[in-house]
Amino acid sequence: MKTKSLVLVMAISLIGMIFLSGGCKKDEPQNLADIAITEMNKALCAKCGQIKGSDLCCKPGAVKCDKCGKDKGSPGCCK
Numbered sequence: 011m012k013t014k015s016l017v018l019v020m021a022i023s024l025i026g027m028i029f030l031s032g033g034c035k036k037d038e039p040q041n042l043a044d045i046a047i048t049e050m051n052k053a054l055c056a057k058c059g060q061i062k063g064s065d066l067c068c069k070p071g072a073v074k075c076d077k078c079g080k081d082k083g084s085p086g087c088c089k
Contacts, residue, residue, distance in 0.1 A: 013061060017050065017085040024049045050085075059086025 024046050053061055059080030060067040072081040078088040 013064070013066065013085055016061065017053075020053060021046050021050055054084075054086040056086075059084035061085065 025042060028042060028045055055062050055067050057080075058066075058068045058072065059078070060069075066072070066081070066084070069081075074080065075082045075087050075089065078086075080087045082089070
């Protein structure tokens with residue numbers, strides 16, 4: 011449960027940083043949801059779905075999801 015809360019806090023922080031660093035640009039506006047998802051995916055391990063560098067990242071013996079192959083219950087898991 012702590013991991014999902016951490017991911018939520020990270021996502022909110024990223025969206026806040028995007029708004030603060032955006033400034034007045036004349037470029038096409040970007041979809042903030044796509045940017046947040048891209049940044050969140052950079053923070054998640056592609057192999058196990060946990061937050062990179064956390065105690066749970068690539069932990070041996072973790073139960074894998076049948077659909078996506080990532081650790082069950084991880085932020086990167088499909089469920």
